[in-house]
Amino acid sequence: MDAEAGAVGAGEDLSSLIRRALAEAGLNQTWLARETGIPLPTINAWVNRTRGTDGRIDPDRLRAIAGALPGVTVAEVFESAGRRAPGDLDAEREKKLLRLYRSLPTTQQRILIEQAELLARTARAS
Structure with missing residues (x-):
């Protein structure tokens, strides 16, 4: 599967992943903020790369993003944020x-x- 078909591209950062997934689903940052409970200014800062994402984002927020974005896995979100994917919740x-x-x-x-x-x-x- 290529990057345009929904796969996380090699080296795709969180900003790119969020932008791509929202665009493919016809959604926007306001929708993502509402779905995840993450403030819109925070999401906007990640997407516009005005706030660092290098290991600083709370894992629960990363899980919330993965749960909200269609076709995106927890592992993809963690990887795009420069983090190792956590073990499955059990x-x-x-x-x-x-x-x-x-x-x-x-x-x-x-x-x-x-x-x-x-x-x-x-x-x-x-």
Whole structure:
């Protein structure tokens, strides 16, 4: 499949991906803002490259973009934003992690959060 048919082009950045996907679907940035809950000025800044996207965008926002844009996957959005695609969301793993977290004393909960934040920063950096 070529880039015009909807594939993420090699090296396509987030701005290009959003522009292309919106144009192909006949949608606009206002629609994307409404669908994702991301403020229109933020989306506009990403599309116009006036605000950096190099690993700074919250993963939940990237997932929201992927969920809203027709024909675009989570992996494509993360890749276009210069990030490694996260693992699939798995409700059972989330439940297990939450159950473990709730079973810990407050001090250990804080340690777990610090470790998770460190893992997330490490994942963003690589």
